Amino acid sequence: METVKQVHYYIMCVSLFAKLKGIGPKEAFNYLNEYKGIDFLVECYDAEHTLSLDDAVDDLTVVCKNHGGTIA
Numbered sequence: 001m002e003t004v005k006q007v008h009y010y011i012m013c014v015s016l017f018a019k020l021k022g023i024g025p026k027e028a029f030n031y032l033n034e035y036k037g038i039d040f041l042v043e044c045y046d047a048e049h050t051l052s053l054d055d056a057v058d059d060l061t062v063v064c065k066n067h068g069g070t071i072a
Contacts, residue, residue: 002042009049010041013056020057021071031071035064 002010017037018028032038037060041048048056064071 006042006045006049009045010038012053013041013048013060014038016053017057017060023071031069032060032064035067035069037064037069 014029014032015025017032018025021028023031029038032041040060040063041056044059048059051059061069061072
C-alpha cells in the first residue's frame with residue numbers, strides 16, 4: 001500500500017518527466033503507465049527515491065524504452 005509520501009514522489013516524477021520531455025502531464029502518465037514506468041517507480045521506490053528526480057527521469061526513460069517506448 002502506497003503512502004501519501006510515495007504518491008507525492010510519483011506525481012513529482014511524472015510531472016518532471018512531462019516537463020523535460022515537452023509533453024503534458026496526462027500524456028506523460030499514460031506513456032509511463034503503458035511502457036511500465038509507473039510499475040518501475042512503485043516496485044523500485046525504496047531505491048529510486050534516494051536519487052535525484054533527474055536520475056529518476058533518466059531511469060524512467062530507459063525502462064520505457066526497454067518496453068517499447070519511443071520518447072528519448
